[in-house]
Amino acid sequence: MKKIGIIIFIISFLALLVLNIKPEGYFFKKENIGTVLTVDNSDAIVQGISKVGCQHLKVAILTGEYKGSIIETNNLLSGSIEYDEFYEPEDKILIATSLDKETGKINGKVLSLLRMDKVMGLALIFIILLITYARKIGIKSLLSFIGSVLIIWNYLIPALKKGENIFIITLFSLILLSALIIFLVAGFTKKGWSAFLGTLSGLFVTAALTFFFGNTFRIDGMNQPMAQNVLFSSSMSINILDIFYSAIIIGASGAAMDIAMDMTATIQELKLHNPNITRNELIKSGFNVGRAVIGTMTTTLLLAYSGGFLTLMILFLERNTSLLQILNMKLVTSEIIKIIIGSIGLVVVAPITTYIASFIYSLPDKKSKTKEEDI
Numbered sequence: 001m002k003k004i005g006i007i008i009f010i011i012s013f014l015a016l017l018v019l020n021i022k023p024e025g026y027f028f029k030k031e032n033i034g035t036v037l038t039v040d041n042s043d044a045i046v047q048g049i050s051k052v053g054c055q056h057l058k059v060a061i062l063t064g065e066y067k068g069s070i071i072e073t074n075n076l077l078s079g080s081i082e083y084d085e086f087y088e089p090e091d092k093i094l095i096a097t098s099l100d101k102e103t104g105k106i107n108g109k110v111l112s113l114l115r116m117d118k119v120m121g122l123a124l125i126f127i128i129l130l131i132t133y134a135r136k137i138g139i140k141s142l143l144s145f146i147g148s149v150l151i152i153w154n155y156l157i158p159a160l161k162k163g164e165n166i167f168i169i170t171l172f173s174l175i176l177l178s179a180l181i182i183f184l185v186a187g188f189t190k191k192g193w194s195a196f197l198g199t200l201s202g203l204f205v206t207a208a209l210t211f212f213f214g215n216t217f218r219i220d221g222m223n224q225p226m227a228q229n230v231l232f233s234s235s236m237s238i239n240i241l242d243i244f245y246s247a248i249i250i251g252a253s254g255a256a257m258d259i260a261m262d263m264t265a266t267i268q269e270l271k272l273h274n275p276n277i278t279r280n281e282l283i284k285s286g287f288n289v290g291r292a293v294i295g296t297m298t299t300t301l302l303l304a305y306s307g308g309f310l311t312l313m314i315l316f317l318e319r320n321t322s323l324l325q326i327l328n329m330k331l332v333t334s335e336i337i338k339i340i341i342g343s344i345g346l347v348v349v350a351p352i353t354t355y356i357a358s359f360i361y362s363l364p365d366k367k368s369k370t371k372e373e374d375i
């Protein structure tokens with residue numbers, strides 16, 4: 001009966017988040033999907049990989065109010081390789097449409113190449129593999145993923161946009177996310193509570209380090225993507241540095257949650273296969289496993305963060321930049337801060353979770369069952 005109540009509560013919570021979403025405000029506004037029928041590149045100047053000028057497109061609208069209509073529009077090329085897109089016939093594109101009430105003509109503005117169909121195909125492969133291997137846990141992890149996206153997009157981002165109490169809002173959101181993910185996957189069991197408390201320890205340590213030492217590095221947070229645009233669009237009301245601090249904590253919390261669950265699962269398996277094992281023996285074994293996990297996880301953080309800066313590192317090599325100059329650059333230093341603070345959080349989470357899980361699993365069981373059941 002307790003399991004049914006928990007499931008109903010979680011489903012109701014997710015349903016409440018879903019009902020609060022307005023699809024037309026998130027996925028659909030004036031955007032439609034179209035197919036490029038013909039392309040006229042007579043006004044486009046192509047020099048190597050750089051393209052300047054304009055493409056004249058004839059597009060067939062496939063969705064929305066103007067489905068079936070054929071319109072003509074232009075694709076402006078600024079020469080910026082990072083943002084420009086060059087279209088070919090039969091490309092599927094995302095296009096914003098509007099009706100000119102005076103002339104009755106449908107106007108269109110090309111937004112981007114349609115990529116979500118490929119992304120969804122890749123996601124479907126992941127979902128099938130996850131459910132095939134993890135079964136019920138896989139389904140629960142998918143629900144937790146959906147719930148996390150909804151919380152971040154529906155509550156955390158709007159709250160950060162207001163620019164007030166960013167640090168507190170981030171902590172509260174991460175506590176809520178951790179509870180949703182861990183208890184949905186592990187249930188309100190010893191395993192769930194051990195992993196949750198261990199995650200909180202890493203979260204608060206990371207937040208404290210960021211809060212007390214962040215200003216000493218004299219980083220203004222402007223190294224983040226689109227930071228200047230966000231600052232200007234908010235009329236200078238958002239503290240970009242606080243957003244940067246929030247990004248550090250959010251990035252570290254995911255890894256801390258993984259470590260906490262790994263250590264808790266280790267303690268659970270040790271206790272399951274040897275019910276007479278003592279608390280001190282659980283702690284000793286947990287520490288041995290934790291050292292091995294930490295040894296690879298810190299490197300994982302390094303690879304995760306540095307993977308997004310391969311082109312920048314190639315540029316440093318091309319310009320023969322000294323290591324001292326590289327390490328002192330604002331952009332590089334900010335990533336180093338993320339790695340170090342995240343790694344400290346991991347090192348703290350492993351032993352604390354081991355102590356917590358060993359204590360909880362050493363408590364006398366009220367039930368005669370030796371194995372916990374997931375909700």
